[in-house]
Amino acid sequence: MISKRGLLLLSTAAWTARTAGITVQGGSARAAGEPLYSERYRPQYHFSPPQNFMNDPNGLVYFRDKYHLYYQYNPFGMEAGNQSWGHAVSNDLVYWENLPVAIHDTSAGHIFSGSAVVDRLNASGFFPDSADGGIAAIYTLATYDGDRSVSQKQNVAYSRDAGLTFTEYAGNPVVDRGETEFRDPQVFWHPPTESWVMAVALSKQWKVLFYATQDLKSWTQVGSFGPAGLLGDQYEVPNLVRVRVEGTDQHKWVLLVSINPGAPQGGSATQYFVGEFDGCNFVPDDGGTRFMEFAKDAYAMQTYNNLAWRDAIAITWLSNWQYTNVAPTYPWRGQMSVPRVLTLRTTGSDSGYVLAQNPVPEIEKLRDQVLHSGSVSVDESTPFSLPLGGRQSFEVVVTAASSGGGMASINLTNGTESLVVAYDWAAQKVYVDRGGTQGFSNPDFTPTFATDYPAGGAVKLRALFDVSTLELFVDDGVRVATSLFFFQDPPDSLVFSAQGSAVEMDLQVYAYRSIWPPSAQPA
């Protein structure tokens, strides 16, 4: 007496695949001897670890011409656990080299999320023998008794080999309030006060606390923020960053606050507040609550340190805690966004500044074959079908105009399954619909997403497709949807079509190079 949909719901509890080591039940099988990075759902230009479970980006810092990406990592399993800091580096934010685990969890506790800074002048005393200082990591040491949190406190560790390995500071912890839900320190240099500032979440009290230090060892609380915005069950991974207002040299401060669970689309999501920061307190311009995304697969966004010479660069983890532990990838779980440039924009549809996110320009170096370039006219009876020739990693840039309303759509399909991005001129909405893909079934894997986009003139969409990842940037990045998708059988074509009216599209489609395996990367 239970409908099909009812059954879908009701099978949840029993459905969670449990894993041990890198053995996984329920994931896609990998053929024996198949090389890493060629698996069925492996993104080809989004960073993912060779194997096992990855979540939040940590310690994003630029040092000695390298972009470092540390990440929450379980070296021993396909689900969250044994939290350690994995590590990768890049020369250009495009090609990544994965390196050995930088900080291992120990019997003393798990190494939860945190950040990394460059102590160029050896203010900490950690780098007596270096002319240009070194990398210090600030993270949460978390101890548990079974599932019960016993303590969460902030520790510092330093690396004398440019970020490869870390030594724990003997005076740890550097911040300890005797709390059990107090984590994810983000530390950055604040020139006006000549101090490092830490933003850290008092998670279950929905507060972000601010601390300051001159030496990374002795910290003083200088301010706090919250409760504010959508509270969800808890706050996590705060990130305070200075962001430029487009078209000007002016900057505002943006505070990112991730919540989980309790996001608008369910599970985890990141919201942001725009305002001013004086080194002690963050004061938002207004009481508005704004989210980074209108889909649900981006969380824990963090920004790079030591990049004062360019606009703020952010990386966000691409999944949702509702289903990340059962995603059908193997032998890894978790992938990162393409690094994104953050800017602020004023729009007619918001009283304040809106955060715009766009892929870093460096990503365009991956444009390989031009699959299409030029204008296309489509209507109800005349779709435009572009065979993909086996490519599953590509970029679509489209500006669309309709004289008579109606709807335009981009359909990634294999004839049976489909992933659709659409714009409806009557409803003034952009849609993402992954409900037509059949590779993953989960009650929380929401099929459709939509957001209002009152396009005055032409509709502007830029979509990065990468095997199982879609990053959709609408209207030059003020509306973003990041969505995982899993086809049972690989799609073979992109179909551009229109309903209700003829639509003119200015269309570019680029096949993207793979950045894997690392041995194939350009020198």
Next chain:
Amino acid sequence: MISKRGLLLLSTAAWTARTAGITVQGGSARAAGEPLYSERYRPQYHFSPPQNFMNDPNGLVYFRDKYHLYYQYNPFGMEAGNQSWGHAVSNDLVYWENLPVAIHDTSAGHIFSGSAVVDRLNASGFFPDSADGGIAAIYTLATYDGDRSVSQKQNVAYSRDAGLTFTEYAGNPVVDRGETEFRDPQVFWHPPTESWVMAVALSKQWKVLFYATQDLKSWTQVGSFGPAGLLGDQYEVPNLVRVRVEGTDQHKWVLLVSINPGAPQGGSATQYFVGEFDGCNFVPDDGGTRFMEFAKDAYAMQTYNNLAWRDAIAITWLSNWQYTNVAPTYPWRGQMSVPRVLTLRTTGSDSGYVLAQNPVPEIEKLRDQVLHSGSVSVDESTPFSLPLGGRQSFEVVVTAASSGGGMASINLTNGTESLVVAYDWAAQKVYVDRGGTQGFSNPDFTPTFATDYPAGGAVKLRALFDVSTLELFVDDGVRVATSLFFFQDPPDSLVFSAQGSAVEMDLQVYAYRSIWPPSAQPA
């Protein structure tokens, strides 16, 4: 090359049924001669107008032992338009008598949302010949040039026949800022300042302005609030009300702010802020953003005036602007919630006060046949099926406990279609799933809703089912889901089941009396 789901999306633009007068294309046909209030989808104890389109509740006021319910109404059509104030009255908040339209739109403009107060002492001079004063209505007069708003200003009208008919005040408008998006005045008496206060939305600036008056004619702006919370495209129908903290005699102020579009589940929704109000400014306790509902069919909640002797009573419109104009009901569209009692509660899962909503106790007088009362044990192989015997209006009150986790569900079904309410002990979530009903297809008619409900012990659900309306009150009303649903064929049974573990339920099911037709109501 478009998937079924793709096609569903793509048919939207062309799908909107246009109506004129009470002729409707696409609605359910009514058999010739069928009496009003016996139609296929007509709720039997939720207020709906005899015919044509209804939206926001207006002018909720208690006067001379009657509860008045005015409402936004199109007397001439099945879609929003010709905005006028419809009118109904009740002795008990349960049985309603619909009355003639109270305020008609004219060539001077549409009569948008507003409120009503009792001027007992004739401070306005409108009621010189009454010993107990009379009802004054304060509403927005809106003028349009085609779809373009030309002006929105606040007017007053008075009724010398206890609310049946109104006369426009000759000195109108009473508040005019020369704005085109400035509407929905809610007026209430504020004893500490011995004045009436108006909360009114400066919609596209995401502000609620506060005005005060002693005579309902001369108004002074005394404060403002916002931007705050989720902004959406615009603010509408603010409502400031004093609400009791459960277990105490203390009160806080609650400001309801509806947004449309841009709600968490899409389209329209009502958020609330808890704080203090001094007669001039509303100051929220924190910056948290909280919503009334976890489903999407409740909007424009308003509270009753002149009820100082009891807890705050609210009514909310049950639909969503995304699809209200195409809902498959005929010859009417729109229904109101059961009146709800508002209280504030502290919970472990929020740093502040949480608004609790529960049906007014009076509604229990509709309990007719007891369909079941007592404990029920269910497990995977042993569901409990309750035949409904043709009843489509009923109440389910259940307290459920599981020793081993798993999931429990309540499934309203006809064997093919189903509406499911479920609780998952592992995920700690309550679900509503209307995706298994087949009477209405629309891309924005979201199939499933979920919210986190960390039930420490027993799970408490109370569900009011009424033909096409579900009001679900979880955990004594701190989590509420109001959801329309449309079966193609009427459901005939309720199936209680469990998966993954045996579940013990303490269960009451009551068939409800109909309050229609009015001629059948008790004297």
